[in-house]
Amino acid sequence: MDDLKIGVFVCNCGTNIAKIIDCDAVIDSVERLPYVAVARTYKYMCSDPGQDMIQADIEEYGLDRVVVAACSPRMHEPTFRKALQKAGLNPYFLEMANIREQCSWVHDDPVAATEKAAALTAAAVMRVAHHEALERRSVDMCPNTLVMGGGIAGMSAALDLADAGNRVYLAERSDHLGGNVARTDLTAPYLDSARDMLTERITRVVEHPNIDVLLESQVRKVDGFVGNFQTTIRGKADDGAPTDTVYDVGSVVVCTGYKEFDASRITHYGYGKLPNVVTSFEFEKMLRAGRVTTKEGKAPQYVAIIHCVGSRNLEFHAYCSRVCCMTALKYAHEVKSAVPGAYVSDIYIDMHAFGKGMEDFYRRSSEIKTLFLMYEKNDYPVIRKADATDDCDMLIEVNEILSGETIEMPADLVVLMVGMEAREDSEEVAHLVNISRDKDGWFIESHPKLDPVATTTDGVYIAGACQAPKDIPDSVAQARAAAARILARTARGKIEIDAVFSEVDEDKCSGCRMCNELCPYVAIEFDAEKRRSHVISALCKACGACVAACPSGAITARHFTDKQIFAELEGVLA
């Protein structure tokens, strides 16, 4: 190792890092470390000039290892690995120090932050000295895809994949396609027919030669890895008995959607007690049937719509369910057209009219004489039965902010805009495909800004409301984005998977078999004749459980070896 040459590149990231961290001081401190041949800073290391600088230095100084102190490796490790590769260096000779997300962005004391950045960079320098050249493996990419969920997102993804010539298995739990959109009448803001839109989709899906629509089917298992999954789907045989079928797929798109909030959990709205208090979905049913009436069969004179039922509420869900405001306005229009003389009051906290055409829609809603009542968050309206002498069925007491008065709104029919919730089976689904959920139960994307459809499990994508509340345009956009990601891979026929896996040194393995059962991927087999265990590298996901557990230290975790970690430890504690 005597002639090792390490190059250290500290990124300013504009002012993101440089504002708090004295990058020159970091350079000064790492320059003194053994084997450091060059250390410099630059505005944006990930930019073309930044990468060119790294490549030029690799050539000029004959660098064997590169440290980039910058953003999180989860952001740009692939970028800088490619830069090394272009310069002829094995991409695994890179180590990044996270001095942005885990330093400059979270500390306000420049002295402490700089000291920490220097320690993290030193740790990366000491670690990288022990890195070894690793080769990525190339495996076949099965062009088939499993789409979980037959709603608008699932169908959109399936169609793009199928149109490109790939087989799609569309698994749907219920007995029909269309999901939650099938429960709606019209869509905001243009009041298009949801049914027409869906019918077109469903027909294309059902008739598509490349799509296997599996209704009343449940995904039971997903084994394998990206490009090479085997999924077991339980469906119904002709005689009605459950039957399992195994399909080979290369990718999975999770489009399992959402469920609505249970309005009976909010007692002061009287849902479940007052017969004319209905949820948005119950109202859609009325709209689809073409009859807007009270429970008693009369046309309502007063219709009230209440926003944020179960949403933006610390007691239930703190988040906004995104679609309800515009849907409420849609109802105002639909009521006015179904019951021309009716008074419509829209009782809301804020009007979230963020999308294309939505502000216009909001304006048009007031033009049709919808009465808007604004209430304060946490100061909820209360619904009670009206007296026999009142000319309405119920009275809603609202502490209206804009007028500053407490208003009693009459209502014959109240529509509660119930929020979106993660489905009860979201935990099960998450475990099936090995993805994570956030505290509200929505599936987590790879990166909140830059990678909205991929997940931490390579080959598994998420699209639609299952990732977070969203409307139809956004669901479709995500679904088609997921399809595009998959097509980019299937087009190449092969994919590269990480070179990082674990290996058993058979000269050290004593055959104790502590490891065989530990592996969640059943990647460690025991050769009874040789009396040694062996890792099947294609199945290994490099978690390192066996490495830490092996009592002989016979298993090595590539790229996360004990030596590398001890070196890193030394660096952070120096």
Add this chain to the structure above:
Amino acid sequence: MTFQPKIVGFLCNWCSYTGADLAGTSRIHYAPNVRIIRVMCSARIDPTFVLKALHDGADGVLICGCHPGDCHYSEGNYKMMRRYPLLKSLLADYGIEQERVRLEWVSASEGQRFADIVNDMTERVRALGPSPVKAALEADLAER
């Protein structure tokens, strides 16, 4: 000069390291005393790492993994969960104060939680003072 503890954090790539990154993207500030070492899974953490960290001068060691049931590798965090009480009992026998080594589950969306844990642990370790290990071993040698 207030004592600034040096705490080494072993964070798993998929949940806790991502959660720590989220604290960053959300600009949630916390104490600068934790230096993070990334591993793929909390199951990779050999108890030797913790012992070496203390030997090399760490005042505290924080281990973070995914919440039980949510491990990216299915059950890696359970492996860490099983090692942890044994490690604690070993550390107790070696006279290391319990608060110096801590295991927490942090998910990818828990940036605030990560920050809170770092702040809490920093104060607890600060109250304990510097770890006795390095100084004690050097003092032993000095008497010979």
Add this chain to the structure above:
Amino acid sequence: MADDKLQIAIYWGAACGGCDVSILDTDEFILCIDAAADILLWPIATDGKYKDIEALADGGLDVAIMSGAVRNSENERMAHLLRQKSKVFVAYGSCAYMGGIPSLANLVPREEIIARAYLNNASLEPGNTTVPRLRTSLNGYDLELPEFYARVYKLDQVVDVDYYVPGCPPQPGQAQAAITALVQALTGQAEAPPKGSVVGASERALCDDCKRTKAEEKKVKRFYRPWQIMQDPEACLMEQGILCAGSATRSGCGVRCPDSGIPCRGCYGPAPGVVDQGAKLLSAVASIIDSKDADEIDEILLTLPDFTSFANRYSVAASPLQRSHRR
């Protein structure tokens, strides 16, 4: 002293004498040693004195074989002396190699050891206040006792060690093999093993040589002391819930303990390349606990009395923390 005979010394630090006995237990081989070498110092068996060693030139000893750990200043002085005077210095036995059983004392502060030995235990005259002192004057003579160090050291923490022979004690066959290898190297008959090697033992853990069957399923709901259950003599002890250090211990001892129904105690030290035998044992034990519930895991661990003394039985001085840091 014949010119062509090797000059050797066999000495003990903080030791029990078992290692010296293990060399004697090589039976007739001891005569080969005698034929090949002059033993200048071997307290258990011969009449040599410290001054015989002091009188030698540096390198005058071909081999110094020292067993036992360094507990006090005399152990250290002799370790330095033997290192200075010898060409090859061998740390012989678990105490020399890792600190051994004496290094379990590192888990107790020195003051407490002195107090326990001299001031408060049931075998003392009540009210005794006499404790050992470094210097005493008696009848006009100044007497000195070796200083009792704050902790036990393994030999390579005190001197530069060339080879290690592990075991408590090393098996006679292993002793013979190690000594033979050394003699052959010193007399140019064979190449010397690389400096710092562990000699005379296997490069794998005990399980490699252990005849018990190893199944894939290794899950226990509780642990047992060897006498608490009727053992299956054919199956792996760990699989039966009996703590055995074998999977984390270097082989070469002939697996005599598990063969006799007693679990391995780890005296041959860790497998090659392992930093801390105790940490690896910890991981092995944790791996076989059959539970995913934190409370249940704690319950199961209650069946494991004194885990630390199992994990680092012979290796406290070799562990990263090396001693108790209780203040």
